[in-house]
Amino acid sequence: MTFFEDFSTFVTIGPIHIQWYAVCILTGACIAYFLGQYRFKQLGYSKDILSDYFFAVLLIGIVGARIWYVIFTFDEMYASQPLEIFAIWHGGLAIQGGIFAGLIYSYYFFKKHDIPFLLAGDAIMPGVLIAQAFGRWGNFFNHEAYGGEVSLSFLQSLHLPQFIIDNMYMNGAYHHPTFLYESMGNIMAFLLIVFVIRRFQKHQGVQFFSYFLFYGLVRFPVEGLRTDSLMFGPIRMAQLISIAFIITGLIGIIYVHLKGKEVHYIDMS
Structure with a gap:
């Protein structure tokens, strides 16, 4: 067993390499799961409801995120090596595709269990912002989802830890740490929804729809700085x-x- 064999690898056990990318995604997903359990308990439901839901929605969300990414990068990345489509440990998950897939499954699941969809959305979606914030650190360890070129002095002016600055040097230049911008923006959106909006909420669905509002507001400007956007013609799809x-x-x-x-x-706070 070898830890930290290289920058992107968390641990190597024989022939098995566990990447930081996977660790970050699973850590964020687990935190979102436990936050959801807590919220369901506050709503008077058994927290065990999410036990059946969690693993299925996680798998479906990952599949949806991968399909979305592959659709928009197929010609340049997968047409000549289609088996690489299944190598998600190399990166390449478009979270917006995961959101769409997860929402479809969630609607089916909660309708089946006779739980109002918007009520469940209030309990779950703020935690999704935390999952996304952790997921962006997976992009960092994979050296992806970064922005255009900047100067070293610019990065130093942000008072970033040195290991972030060092790993924003790629292809002969320093780059915007857009993974960090979005991660911090998602955390701030989570705090705003949970500690401000929730306290004044009177109707089902406010937190659910606030997720879409704030995530969109965070993602739009950050996406404009990135160099690897998924494109729909001349339009950045994520924007x-x-x-x-x-x-x-x-x-x-x-x-x-x-x-x-x-x-x-x-x-219960």
Whole structure:
């Protein structure tokens, strides 16, 4: 067993290499799971409900994220080596595809268990922001999802730890740590939803739709700095989806305020 064999590898056990990419994604997913359990308990549901839900939605979300990424990069990355499609440890998960796949499965699951979808969304979606924040660190260890060139003095002006600065030097230049911008933005969005919006929430779905609003607001500007965006013609696909998320979030929040069902949480803070 060898730890930290290289920058992207967490541990090597014989022929098995466990990448930091996988560790970051699974850590974030587990934190989101436990946050969801806590929220379901506050809502008066058994936290065990999420035990059946978690593994399925995690797998479906990863598959959806991979399919989304492959669709937009197939010609340049996978047409000549299709087996590489299955090598997700090399990176290449587009979170927005995972969100769409996860939402479809979530609607089916909670409808089957007779749990209001928006109520479940309030319990789960803020934690997804934490999962995404951790996932971006997986991109860091894979040396991906970075931005355009910047100067060393610019990075130093951000007061970043030296190991981040050192690993933003790629292809002969320093780059924007866009993984960090988005990770920190997602954490701030999580804190705003949980500690501000939730305390004034009166209707089901406010936190759920706030997720889309704030994630879109975070992702749109960060995506504009990246050098590896998935493109739809001349349009950065993630920015297009971010606009759709912002509009969905705003319309959804207005709708639930006008016509939504009331919700009452048990304050256990």
